Amino acid sequence: MTASPSGSGWFPVPRIRPRVAVVLVYVAAMCMNGLDSTIVNPALYTIAEDFGRPLSAANTVETAFLVALALALPVAGWLGDRYGTKRVFLGSLAVFTAASALCGLAWDLPVLVVARALQGLAGGLLTPVGMTLLFRAFAPEERVGLAKVLIVPTALMPALGPPLGGLLTEHLSWHWLFFVNVPVGVAALLLGVAGLREQVEGTADRFDRAGFWLATPALGLLTYALGFGPSHGWAEPAVVVSAVCGAVLLVATVLQQRRAPAPLLGLRLFADRYYGPAAALAALTAAGLMGVLFVVPLLFQAALGASALDAGLVVFPEAIGLMLASQAVDRLLPRLGPRRLVVAALLAAAVVFGALAVPGTAENVWSVRALMFLIGLVLGTAVLSVQLAGFETVAPPDMGQAMGLFQIVRTLGGALGIALCAALVGGSHTAGETMDAAPFRSAVWATALLVAVSALLALRLPRMAAGPPPVDDEQPPPASEASGATQAPGGTSAP
Structure with missing residues (x-):
């Protein structure tokens, strides 16, 4: 037992190893964030009824969350470097938890939308800053074991969101979709305050205001257009204006960032021999995965006339496959190396994607479930390996910008994948009418092609996984190892 972090000695708190605390707090926060990205969808109809508003108005609950999340991403790296990753991460977690409580207490739709936007802003900071904490706490050769940590919030939680959301809404109320976050968030905050160590890389550069005012609306507008174009219609004026303005601002952002002395986004990182290909791979694999998760339930409904609930449940085995992928990465990555493992996994994923598009496959529910499980297994293996290998050569001072x-890139890639599939499907899925399965199969073939092309980029990944650094027998062990503290190379660590 030791005194409180404040040094007052008024109450004892258990001593927590910093790296254990990083893992536990990261998993708790990311599970909350991952669940909230999907848990509200089944409750939108009930929320609209409770507030006496049309369903289109209730959809703004999700619009606010997704757009706000995108708005926070550009500044995440700078904030963590400037004010410290622990401070920014725990501050974001506190806002996310408080916003969750406000969502559950919301007495009308505008309050719920504002609270949901606050959740999105905090969630947009949580993911990149949390992963920065995690990757700075573990050396490259130690990160293979993090596959089990990364997969839970990114795969299992979003997949559990819809069934859990439906269960809570039906048996309790939609308010509990948000209340469940509060005890988890409070516990994670207390653990983080007691166990995390501050990591401040420090930046003397002035904040890139021009980059902020270009990149932030660009990402927000593009996220709105790509996310709601498929459901609202690509000819909808709001979607068209958002897409055009977002694209123009994105081009302006790239031009400004290349000239800025201290750019907000650090696009120079794309020139890194491993990070650049890994980021491109992240976009392509996200496009393929999100595209197939969008279109397969529709194909299942088109081929079998299944209900929306059945169609949603048929893709759930993909999450189980993703969970097992973390075990595969842990065992195979050190033996095969990133290049061979990712190329093989992506080619296998392309074959599985293609099998889904073969006529007759969608008519067999167990075939679809088995293939979705395989997609999770092989594509999850590739995605995790890419994420671990891509940051191998990123210096600790650049980790915050690199994560953001x-x-x-991954968020935009996923949105583009859904938009591509929606464009190929077109207007063939009119409610109440018999649907032609052919356009849906064409969209699945397109996702298979995206994944197959991404295998070419995987040839630029490192041949071997990161190994332990050479041991200098004359040097004493680092103080952090002797004391159990964590200090990122190149940064500062404070108790």
Whole structure:
């Protein structure tokens, strides 16, 4: 037992190893964030009824969350470097938890939308800053074991969101979709305050205001257009204006960032021999995965006339496959190396994607479930390996910017994949009418092609996984190892 972190000695708290605390707090926070990305969807109809508003108005609950999340991504790296990853991460977690409580207490739709936007802003900071904490706490050769940590919030929680949301809404109320976050968030905050160590890389550069005012609306507008174009219609004026303005601002952002002395996004990181290909792979694999998760339930409904609930449950085995992928990465990555493992996994994923598009496959529910499980297994293996290998050569001072940029690229890639599939499907899925399965199969073939092309980029990944650094027998062990503290190379660590 030791005194409180404040040094007052008024109450004892257990001593927690910093790296254990990082893992536990990261998993708790990311599970909350991952669940909240999907848990509200089944409750939107009930929320609209409770507030006496149309369903289109209730959809703004999700619009606010997704757009706000995108708005926070550009500044995540700078904030963590400037004010410290522990401070920014725990501050974001506190806002996310408080916003969750406000969502559950919301007495009308505008309050719920505002609280949901606060959740999105905090969630947009949580993921990149949390992964920065995690990757700075573990050396490259130790990160293979993090596959089990990364997969839970990114795979299992979003998959559990819809069934859990439906269960809570039906047997309790939609308010509990948000209340469940509060005890988890409070516990994670207390653990983080007691166990995390501050990591401040420090930046003397002035905040890139021009980059902020270009990149932030660009990402927000593009996220809105790509996320709601498929459901609202690509000819909808709001979607068209958002897409055009977002694209123009994105081009302006790239031009400004290349000239800025201290750019907000650090696009120079794309020139890194491993990070650049890994970021491109993240975008392509996210496009393929999100595209197939969008279109397969529709194909299942088109081929079998299944209900929306059955169609949603048929893709759930993908999450189980993703969970097992973490075990595969842990065992195979050190033996095969990133290049061989990722190329093989992506080619296998392309074959599995293609099998889903073969006529007759969607008519057999167990075939679809088995293939979705395989997609989770092989594509999850590739995605995790890419994420671990891509940051191998990123220096600790650049980790914050690299994480933020990686999340931006992956988010836009997933949105583009859904938009591509929606465009190929077209207007064939009219409610109440018999649907032609052919356009849906074409969209699945397109996702298979995306994954197959990404295998070419995987040839630029490192041949071997990171190994332990050479041991200098004359040097004493680092103080952090002797004391159990964690200090990121190149940064500062404070108790």
